[in-house]
Amino acid sequence: MISRTRLHGLVFVATATAIVMWLSFNFSANLAARGMTIDFGFLSAPTSFPIGESLIAYSSGDTYLRALTAGLLNTIHLALSSIVLATVFGIAVGLAARIGHPLLTSAAKTYVEFTRNVPLLLILVVCATAVRGLPAPRQAWILFDGVILSSRGLYLPMPVFSGGWALGIAAVILASTTSVVWKWSLRGRSRLGSFPFASRISLTFCVAGFASLVVWICLTTSMDWPRLTAFNFRGGWSVTPEYLAMMFGLGFYTSGFIAEIVRGSLAAIPKGQSEAAASLGLSTLLSLWLVQAPQAIRLTLPPLANQYLNLIKNTTLAVLIGFPDLVSVGNTALNQTGRAIETVSIYLLIYLSLSLITSMIIRRLERRAQVVKL
Amino acid sequence: MNAFRRTSANLLGCIAAIAAAGALLAPVDASAGKVMDGIRQKGNLVCGVGQAVPGFSAPAANGDLAGIDIDFCKSMAAAVLGDATKVTYRQTSYSDRFVLLASGEIDVLVHDTTTTLNREGAQKARFTSPNYFDGYTFMVAKSLGVDSPDKLADATVCILQGSTFEVNTENFFKSRGLKYTPLVLGTWEQLDAAFFGGRCDAFGGNYGNLAGSRAAHGNASDYIIFPEFITLEPYAPAVYGGDDELFLTARWVMFALVEAERLGITQANVKEMATSSTNPEIQQLLGKTPGNGKDLGLPEDWVVKVVSAVGNYGESFERNLGKSSPLMLDRGLNALWTKGGLMYAAPLR
Numbered sequence: 194m195i196s197r198t199r200l201h202g203l204v205f206v207a208t209a210t211a212i213v214m215w216l217s218f219n220f221s222a223n224l225a226a227r228g229m230t231i232d233f234g235f236l237s238a239p240t241s242f243p244i245g246e247s248l249i250a251y252s253s254g255d256t257y258l259r260a261l262t263a264g265l266l267n268t269i270h271l272a273l274s275s276i277v278l279a280t281v282f283g284i285a286v287g288l289a290a291r292i293g294h295p296l297l298t299s300a301a302k303t304y305v306e307f308t309r310n311v312p313l314l315l316i317l318v319v320c321a322t323a324v325r326g327l328p329a330p331r332q333a334w335i336l337f338d339g340v341i342l343s344s345r346g347l348y349l350p351m352p353v354f355s356g357g358w359a360l361g362i363a364a365v366i367l368a369s370t371t372s373v374v375w376k377w378s379l380r381g382r383s384r385l386g387s388f389p390f391a392s393r394i395s396l397t398f399c400v401a402g403f404a405s406l407v408v409w410i411c412l413t414t415s416m417d418w419p420r421l422t423a424f425n426f427r428g429g430w431s432v433t434p435e436y437l438a439m440m441f442g443l444g445f446y447t448s449g450f451i452a453e454i455v456r457g458s459l460a461a462i463p464k465g466q467s468e469a470a471a472s473l474g475l476s477t478l479l480s481l482w483l484v485q486a487p488q489a490i491r492l493t494l495p496p497l498a499n500q501y502l503n504l505i506k507n508t509t510l511a512v513l514i515g516f517p518d519l520v521s522v523g524n525t526a527l528n529q530t531g532r533a534i535e536t537v538s539i540y541l542l543i544y545l546s547l548s549l550i551t552s553m554i555i556r557r558l559e560r561r562a563q564v565v566k567l
Numbered sequence: 568m569n570a571f572r573r574t575s576a577n578l579l580g581c582i583a584a585i586a587a588a589g590a591l592l593a594p595v596d597a598s599a600g601k602v603m604d605g606i607r608q609k610g611n612l613v614c615g616v617g618q619a620v621p622g623f624s625a626p627a628a629n630g631d632l633a634g635i636d637i638d639f640c641k642s643m644a645a646a647v648l649g650d651a652t653k654v655t656y657r658q659t660s661y662s663d664r665f666v667l668l669a670s671g672e673i674d675v676l677v678h679d680t681t682t683t684l685n686r687e688g689a690q691k692a693r694f695t696s697p698n699y700f701d702g703y704t705f706m707v708a709k710s711l712g713v714d715s716p717d718k719l720a721d722a723t724v725c726i727l728q729g730s731t732f733e734v735n736t737e738n739f740f741k742s743r744g745l746k747y748t749p750l751v752l753g754t755w756e757q758l759d760a761a762f763f764g765g766r767c768d769a770f771g772g773n774y775g776n777l778a779g780s781r782a783a784h785g786n787a788s789d790y791i792i793f794p795e796f797i798t799l800e801p802y803a804p805a806v807y808g809g810d811d812e813l814f815l816t817a818r819w820v821m822f823a824l825v826e827a828e829r830l831g832i833t834q835a836n837v838k839e840m841a842t843s844s845t846n847p848e849i850q851q852l853l854g855k856t857p858g859n860g861k862d863l864g865l866p867e868d869w870v871v872k873v874v875s876a877v878g879n880y881g882e883s884f885e886r887n888l889g890k891s892s893p894l895m896l897d898r899g900l901n902a903l904w905t906k907g908g909l910m911y912a913a914p915l916r
Contacts, residue, residue, distance in 0.1 A: 227669060227670070227671070227807075227809075228691060228808070228809065229669065229691075241733075241734045241737060241738070242733040242734055242737055243733065243736070243737045243747075243749045244749075245748060245749050245750055245751060253737045253741065322760075322764070325761065325764050325765065325766040326764065326765075329765055344764075344765050344766055345723060345748075422720070422721040423718070423720060423721055423722075424711075424719075424720075424721050424722040424723065424768045425721050425722070425723060425748065425768075427721060434766065435750070512753060513753070513757070514752075514757075515750050515751055515752045515757070515761065517751065521728070521751065524662045524728055524729065524753070525728055525729070525733060525751065527662065527666075528661070528662055528665070528728070528729040528730075529685070529733075529734070530685075530689070531665055531669075531685065531686070531689050531690035533665075533666045533669070
């Protein structure tokens with residue numbers, strides 16, 4: 194005798210399968226009727242368009258796959274820096290709301306209401322207009338020697354290692370030997386109560402190695418200073434106005450939500466906890482830090498994951514202010530090749546993967562933050 | 568019992584969601600060759616046009632869209648439906664236009680669109696003869712003191728996404744071994760804001776579009792557009808491959824507009840010419856001598872309807888792009904072949 198729940202399950206699976214089959218049949222029939230095919234072959238074809246900024250070397254003539262990868266890395270780069278910014282500001286504002294000082298509380302409240310109630314697009318457009326309104330390169334603001342702010346972005350001097358690959362390899366080898374030696378020496382210490390002779394020698398060796406590495410870096414490093422050419426600055430390390438606008442806009446907007454999550458989670462901790470902390474003589478700050486925050490983290494993580502997912506998806510608005518994220522580069526690729534369905538399915542797959550990875554990471558953190566049952 | 572209720576609630580929710588998705592993906596009638604029938608059946612032509620591209624498709628003072636592309640949409644409706652007002656304008660972005668054409672959302676695409684091999688070969692667009700010959704170049708502020716595109720090394724260039732411009736710019740700078748920074752945006756409005764706001768040193772685009780932006784901005788004398796054309800950009804209306812009847816109509820409407828100009832048929836005199844002209848070419852063009860209409864499957868007076876609605880090609884040009892428009896463009900390449908330009912019509916017989 195089949196149970197009712199199982200019967201419902203079977204009906205559901207059958208219906209879902211039928212609907213999916215019907216949709217895919219329609220999809221392919223409609224494609225055939227319009228004479229369209231699906232072909233991802235364009236990914237290995239050479240491009241003929243530029244990308245404004247890229248973390249990997251890219252120039253026209255590289256493959257579409259590389260162009261899309263450059264866009265994806267820009268998306269991840271932007272998402273990560275915005276997440277850091279939003280989290281730092283969010284936690285700060287959330288804590289400020291709980292400290293109990295009336296001025297701080299109302300300031301935090303205003304901040305939250307403002308960021309949460311202004312549409313993100315508006316914030317981004319305002320940010321973009323603000324950074325573009327900076328003076329032209331020839332009238333740029335020189336904040337410090339080599340730190341230049343203009344409508345072309347923020348330029349900083351950049352250290353250049355001429356040591357190259359050898360330097361990186363040496364650093365990796367040194368770091369791994371150090372960690373092995375360190376563990377070994379700790380093990381020795383717990384057994385003998387003091388550093389054994391062998392570990393002392395290897396420690397000396399490690400310290401000497403690090404010292405020579407530092408000297409080597411200093412000797413082989415030169416600074417690349419930004420300098421003014423006919424129109425723009427060249428050289429140095431630069432951040433474009435579009436990147437700045439996106440990072441601040443997304444960070445600012447999301448921090449309001451995060452602040453509210455932090456405040457709410459702290460408020461959800463039973464009052465007895467803070468009263469107990471106070472009766473032990475802990476100050477408000479210490480009580481927040483040592484007693485309330487560790488408990489609140491468990492409540493914070495799930496809604497925080499939602500905010501991170503939203504932020505990652507909101508990076509696609511970059512296309513409106515000209516930051517070459519995945520969608521912006523993909524739209525150009527789509528236009529050059531006419532491969533709309535393929536490009537859009539690549540977007541879907543990538544944003545789905547980014548979201549799944551983010552929630553996986555947060556779920557791990559949640560597991561670590563769980564109360565240990567005795 | 569609770570678990571059972573929850574399961575069935577979940578089940579119902581899922582089914583509802585899937586049904587909703589199904590409704591969105593329901594089959595559409597998209598059989599090839601039926602676009603023209605569809606236009607006739609609904610008595611309306613869906614024309615894909617630009618969003619705020621002055622001179623081509625932009626709102627006029629009275630709020631209606633105006634431009635040389637809009638005039639072509641009206642001509643098509645006049646020829647097919649006998650009424651130039653039976654057009655639904657669908658303002659599309661440069662990135663979306665070919666997708667909308669391929670999916671049948673728009674019947675005709677008239678969107679300052681350059682004819683390219685890839686667009687015809689891979690994207691199945693079918694272009695008529697050009698309604699505007701343009702060339703790619705750059706606009707810069709006069710204050711920069713740059714007098715040639717060759718002196719744009721290290722410049723930041725504002726470029727439109729979804730056009731031929733990204734490739735034009737790349738080819739130009741690459742062939743000269745110059746470095747530059749692109750800022751790619753999706754609409755003319757965003758580009759205008761970025762360029763006139765000082766974010767870019769140069770604004771890459773076709774002469775006609777750049778002149779439109781400069782005119783709309785006001786102090787036109789502060790900016791120069793380099794007269795050297797880097798590429799030729801023949802703008803042409805397009806339909807989606809597979810409907811010969813619609814394609815032929817679009818192709819010959821374009822020719823008819825040009826031929827009317829050569830024969831001196833204007834919006835003002837077309838009705839009179841149709842009845843009283845003794846020129847055999849005019850008699851055949853305007854349907855007094857029947858045949859053209861029948862060959863295309865249109866009423867014999869289709870050219871009368873077209874020219875009554877928008878005038879001949881020259882009138883449409885002057886009104887939207889020429890001396891009586893804010894853009895003040897010369898006819899240049901767009902003059903008739905009899906006057907040293909590239910505009911010609913194949914014989915309408």
